[in-house]
Amino acid sequence: MIVSTQPCPTGHHGYSETVPGLEESAEVARKLVKTALAAWHLEELTDAGTLLVSELVANAVKHTNSRLIRVVITRPSKRFVRIAVVDKSRTMPEMKTSNDDNLSTGGRGLLLIDALSDRWGTDLYRWGKRVWGELQCEVEQ
Numbered sequence: 001m002i003v004s005t006q007p008c009p010t011g012h013h014g015y016s017e018t019v020p021g022l023e024e025s026a027e028v029a030r031k032l033v034k035t036a037l038a039a040w041h042l043e044e045l046t047d048a049g050t051l052l053v054s055e056l057v058a059n060a061v062k063h064t065n066s067r068l069i070r071v072v073i074t075r076p077s078k079r080f081v082r083i084a085v086v087d088k089s090r091t092m093p094e095m096k097t098s099n100d101d102n103l104s105t106g107g108r109g110l111l112l113i114d115a116l117s118d119r120w121g122t123d124l125y126r127w128g129k130r131v132w133g134e135l136q137c138e139v140e141q
Contacts, residue, residue: 064089084132
């Protein structure tokens with residue numbers, strides 16, 4: 001697996017990879033998250049991180065027509081790991097409410113992202129968006 005890295009303000013390199021906009025890309029995304037967390041000695045975040053990236057990829061695949069998506073894992077600060085998926089759609093994600101009838105057949109992705117993340121959000125760009133979730137680190141790195 002070829003992974004690009006970039007320096008972050010915390011001194012930790014970020015990890016990113018462009019993958020096809022297909023459900024199968026979630027496996028590559030999970031491996032990238034595991035690689036980043038292992039490099040930062042944050043293996044305790046692996047379960048939450050891999051589930052989070054799986055949901056982010058699934059949402060990008062299901063709700064956009066992006067042929068390619070980019071998975072990005074960074075350390076924006078010493079306290080947080082940010083896991084993000086970038087796509088070419090400018091449509092903002094909408095979280096369903098717990099009393100929405102459609103939740104029985106789908107639409108739980110953002111609810112799960114909200115539950116897994118200490119904070120999450122969307123950065124809108126001229127050409128698309130980045131949807132991200134942050135996990136808080138238990139130990140200072």
